[in-house]
Amino acid sequence: MSRYTITVTSNDRSDPDAIIGYDPPLRSFFLQAFPDESGDDLALWLGTSDREYETIDALHMAARSRGFDFMPLPKDVVAQLADDFARDAARPPRDGPLAAFLRHLQSK
Template sequence: MSRYTITVTSDGRSDEDAVIGYDPPLRTFFLQAFPDESGDDLALWLGTSDREYETVDALHAAGRAKGFDFMPLPDSVALSLADDLAKEADRPRHDGPPAALMRHLQSD
């Protein structure tokens, strides 16, 4: 799983320690931002389901729909995310009982 620190903004606030990355087992990009004071909860956590956001553009659109923005990405982060996705292009789909259970639970 890759993780890169970026800045996410929302309603005049910014989280300079937000995290964007790619999760190979879930085959999705993810975004985490704005932890609460305890650090246990996040105001924004996208990309927790199988193939939820297959492109950074889809992740960006979902974030904006919830009132959060993270564009433009630094060039180094954008290139690293593209490289992370390319490395996983030939990875076989996860099969077996745990993967089947996760697909079943997500379909409900």
């Protein structure tokens, strides 16, 4: 799993320590921002399901639909995310009992 620090904005606030990355087992890009005081709960956490966001554009649209933004991304982060995706895209999909169980949980 890759993790890169970026800035996410929402209305008049920003989170300069937000995290964007690619999760190979889920085959999805993810975004985490605005933790509460305990650090356990996030105001924004996208990309927690299998193939939920297969492109940065899809992740960006989902964030914007919830009132958050993270564009433009730094060029080095874009390049690293593209490399992460390309490296893991060739992996076969997860299969077996655990994968079936996770798909079952996500379908509920």
